Amino acid sequence: MHPAAQQITTRTPGKINLLLAVGARGADGYHPLVTVFHAVGVHEDVTVARAAEWRLAITGPRRLPPDDDNLALRAGRLLASRADPWRTAATPRTLAASITLRKRVPVGGGMAGGSADAAGALVALARLWRLDVTRQQLVDLAGELGADVPFGISGGVAIGTGRGDRLTQVIARRTFHWVLVPDAEPLSTPAVYARFDEMVADGAITPTTREAALARVERVVTALSAGDAAALAASLGNDLQEPALTLRPRLQQVLDLGAELGAAGAIVSGSGPTVALLARDAHHAAGLSQSLLARGHETIVTTSSHRGAHVLP
Known part of the structure; x- marks a missing residue:
């Protein structure tokens, strides 16, 4: 206190x-x-x-x-x-x-x-x-x-x-390791949602029903409970990713590069434009970061955080 x-x-x-x-x-x-x-x-x-x-x-x-x-x-x-x-x-x-x-x-x-x-x-x-x-x-x-x-x-x-x-x-039963790749320019969340609505109206994407969403959640939670990075990578999903990519096409290059470099999984976080690459472990995360830095990308190497807002001593 x-x-x-x-x-x-x-x-x-x-x-x-x-x-x-x-x-x-x-x-x-x-x-x-x-x-x-x-x-x-x-x-x-x-x-x-x-x-x-x-x-x-x-x-x-x-x-x-x-x-x-x-x-x-x-x-x-x-x-x-x-x-x-x-x-x-x-x-x-x-x-x-x-x-x-x-x-x-x-x-x-x-x-x-x-x-x-x-x-x-x-x-x-x-x-x-x-x-x-x-x-x-x-x-x-x-x-x-x-x-x-x-x-x-x-x-x-x-x-x-x-x-x-x-x-x-x-x-979540283990700490997961991530390499974050920020973009130089922010993306507007309202703009990404507006693009989502446009793509739905055009028939390019379909909104997710609650039942389908909960089934996807179950796969994520199972992977987290098992501490399985490979299973977690397979269950990552973001319905705003495609709209964000249409507004910021260069993010696809980062996703593709992450896959090429061996990231376990890759996803645009939220409405973007930060790309999150899931690594197998700390050593793998460090290697991914070095490879991305060598190609001119800013990176942030980080892990799971288990605490919300808290007072520092």
Whole structure:
């Protein structure tokens, strides 16, 4: 605990979607999803400190210009607006803070870096303000900020349904090794979903039914439970991959190169454009990375991460 802390730092993992099954767009404009989230060891750090008014700074290798609509700021303001039932004697009267993000997750890369910032901010501010709030209450609040934000708090591996925000945790029996290949330019998630809808209308792809999606989930979960990298590679799937490839054709070259170099599996993460290559083990991941670097690609070598947003000592 940090009984008198004036500053709190949290660490939150980015994610890969091992499976992303997308249904037909509903009347509300949203697509029903069935996904398997997999946290990886590329983290966002969020540092909060008491302040009289909201402030935001962004540092790190993946920085972007701060703006008032940043998801971490939105998370803080949302928590402040709902905090009254959770106040304690140690809670400050004015709920505001300075927030500093140290970004490592590729920006706009389909790995939920912004959602990780929001999740980390919720956990950090709850501690900073000494709120008597449970982790589940924070998860529920996170769902109001975006479909990926609750997973940032829970971490590990989880099945997401609905819009991806209804989570069921999954046990993975081993650490999996990945080589991530970021792209130089972000991809817009709304643009990828719009392209998905266009391709459905053209008959180029078919939305996945819930029954078919759950059958695909079973194969992923079986592979995770067995700790079988080869079986996991065979069960990877992303219904947004084809739409993303039509918007960013060069990603296909990365997928093909990964296969050529012997990756166990390859997938575009989420709406892209980051490509995730599954390796057999740490040695294999290092070799894949070196081969990709030699061909001019940026790489991030990482592994499974078993914790969601948590306070650093």
